[in-house]
Amino acid sequence: MGREAGAVRPTTDGDGTRLSRWHPYPAMVPDDLARSLAERWVLPGKRVLDPFCGSGRLLMAASALGGDCVGLDVNPLACLITEAKAAAASKAVIAEIVRDCAVAARSGLPSNSITLRGTTVQWFSETIGMELAQIISWINGLDLEQAELLVVATALSAAMRDAAWIRKSGWKLHRMGEASRSNGRLSAWTSFAKRLTHYLENADQHRLAGSIDVYRHRASAGADVAVGTFDVVLTSPPYGDSRTTVQYGAASAICLDVVSRLIGLEHRYIPGSKIDGSCLGGSKPIAPEIDLKRFWAGSPVGEGAIRVSNFLMDFGVTCRKLVGLLEPGGIFAMVVGRRSVRGFRVKLDEFAITEMEALGLTAQIVERRQLQNKRLPRTINRFARAACEDQRASGRTKTMHEEIILTFRNPLHKQLARMAQAK
């Protein structure tokens, strides 16, 4: 199965699909890489699993080529965005909603601002809170079918982020500074209509040749929900626990809190801490059982070591479960990176190769490519706020600059392969 491996293409400006930018989501696989991997491994009718599907770029790319795809993610917001992209919503209905928005905005709907759960911080102004309540009430009166409801809910979630005081540059939950807050005059209604218009302009690019089913589940529980086996696992797992990568649970929870008020939508609000806690490595600390120093050069005792080993062990268990879902001869391709914890890189690529080899799979292709168009600085200082100059000088760390694409093939006969290796 699959095509001959060619080199993955470099990221280039404007090589993306605009629907991918319809709703922000952290750590998205670059569009061109998603397409390139799908072109390499996905054929019509093949079953494809992305167990860490995020906002669904890999799934969309695989399904565009006729793959029958399943996505898993612990974050209900990721599931919502991916399902909305995959939904066969009626453009005519969405266009009508856009047309009616302006009238609805002036029609004296509820005037109480919505109150967010689980936070005492004011994340938007009274006016924006009131507009959000009005949009929700108006949509609830429209009695939409599921496909259109998914699209509308995603646009509402993105509009909330646009109009809120949540800083837009990252997913760690920070409020904008005072000055930007008082300058921010974007109406939630205007942004909602714009987001829907963006969807209308770009939805045709994304007509699926295959299918996409999404489940809110841990990747390690894939066997419980994803019935059957897969020809291809195409994924990009987190590169560390949620503190190492992006703590996006709290920001996701605010989006979910708003959209979960839409009647008929199954995507429930869950607290941010629960989202972060169910991400890889987020569970209770456990005693390290791996040879940590092979994969991370930090201190073997202390909180950093516990975080890294929890994450790696969780990742290892998950790989084991996922390989069990792979057809003999199937492909397991993953995009990973080396995040830094306490100033030292976690060699996730080497750990993945070790784990997969222990499961009888060998890395067929290992490719590296430079990250481009990155919004982060090339270096950060972990101790930027330290009073002592020496400590500040020691805190400078380069940010991640490359992604590594690992491709494994499940042997047709694992036992035979193991015997051959033993010889």
Ligand SMILES: C[S@@+](CC[C@H](N)C(=O)[O-])C[C@H]1O[C@@H](n2cnc3c(N)ncnc32)[C@H](O)[C@@H]1O
């Ligand atoms: C790197 S992002 C995936 C990016 C995605 N492939 C894309 O292109 O948009 C990682 C995703 O894994 C999810 N995740 C983290 N731990 C998980 C777990 N144990 N099971 C399932 N999903 C998990 C996160 O919620 C996040 O959406």
